[in-house]
Amino acid sequence: MISRLSDRAPLNAAPIDPAPLLGDWLNYDATSRNIASLTITHGEGRIILHITNWGETTALPFALTTAGGEAAAFRAAYDFDFARIAILAYLNKRLLVVDAYTTFHDDSRRSSYFARDHFYLK
Amino acid sequence: MRYVRAEDRPPNGDAPPGRVDPAPMLGTWFATDKQSAGVVKLVLSERDGNFVVRAYGAATPEPIDWGEAPAVAYAKSVVSDEGMAVSATYDFGFAESLLAAYSKGGILVLDTFNTFKDGSGRSAYFSREFFHR
Numbered sequence: 001m002i003s004r005l006s007d008r009a010p011l012n013a014a015p016i017d018p019a020p021l022l023g024d025w026l027n028y029d030a031t032s033r034n035i036a037s038l039t040i041t042h043g044e045g046r047i048i049l050h051i052t053n054w055g056e057t058t059a060l061p062f063a064l065t066t067a068g069g070e071a072a073a074f075r076a077a078y079d080f081d082f083a084r085i086a087i088l089a090y091l092n093k094r095l096l097v098v099d100a101y102t103t104f105h106d107d108s109r110r111s112s113y114f115a116r117d118h119f120y121l122k
Numbered sequence: 123m124r125y126v127r128a129e130d131r132p133p134n135g136d137a138p139p140g141r142v143d144p145a146p147m148l149g150t151w152f153a154t155d156k157q158s159a160g161v162v163k164l165v166l167s168e169r170d171g172n173f174v175v176r177a178y179g180a181a182t183p184e185p186i187d188w189g190e191a192p193a194v195a196y197a198k199s200v201v202s203d204e205g206m207a208v209s210a211t212y213d214f215g216f217a218e219s220l221l222a223a224y225s226k227g228g229i230l231v232l233d234t235f236n237t238f239k240d241g242s243g244r245s246a247y248f249s250r251e252f253f254h255r
Contacts, residue, residue, distance in 0.1 A: 001215075001217075001240070003217060003219065004179025004181060005180045006159040006160045007179075013245050034127055063247050063248070064248060065247050075235045080126060083124075085126075099224075101207065102196075103194060106124065108138060111140075112194060113200055113202070114224055115129055
């Protein structure tokens with residue numbers, strides 16, 4: 001089954017290789033009020049995203065097609081008791097573009113908001 | 123007020139609005155790539171006060187109507203009420219697609235994160251597509 005043509009099955013599918021995502025990533029903008037740095041590691045069959053002071057969470061890797069191969073993106077989420085932050089990121093010529101979609105669950109009336117930062121491999 | 127980064131804090135004591143208005147994003151958006159194999163059309167609307175998305179996937183002879191899904195609107199900051207980004211999730215049974223998009227300069231940039239649940243061996247994949255009204 002498909003929901004669009006790009007869902008079609010390939011002749012051969014390979015596992016996703018997370019290697020392009022792995023490492024210590026630093027924000028190009030040293031004055032960012034969002035995420036300063038992040039680390040992505042691979043172990044025990046899963047990919048782990050670590051953001052300073054936020055802790056670790058599992059990241060899911062994505063290839064560019066249903067044929068798999070090198071990872072080109074990942075998604076992850078942090079669930080704090082006052083907010084949920086979805087981290088959606090993709091690689092663009094070794095630049096890691098990280099979008100954070102934040103929703104608040106407390107009574108602060110803060111708006112859900114979108115923030116984007118760009119990272120380079122240390 | 124709890125926070126995990128400076129951006130979570132209202133600047134200068136500004137009062138948060140309590141709601142993000144999706145109005146700036148409402149309408150029908152068409153893929154700029156007429157040969158797209160991904161999402162070809164997005165309809166963002168409000169129904170009974172709820173923000174919803176309706177997506178159409180590329181197929182022949184006609185696009186596949188994915189139906190409506192609840193959507194979340196995002197502003198550019200915790201004190202803005204102007205919607206400029208949206209997310210929604212579709213569960214097709216055999217697959218799940220997370221849609222996340224933001225608008226800038228009259229263009230909507232859509233990222234999709236797609237995973238298969240049917241044991242078909244298809245890889246999870248990511249796409250990035252551009253839309254105009």
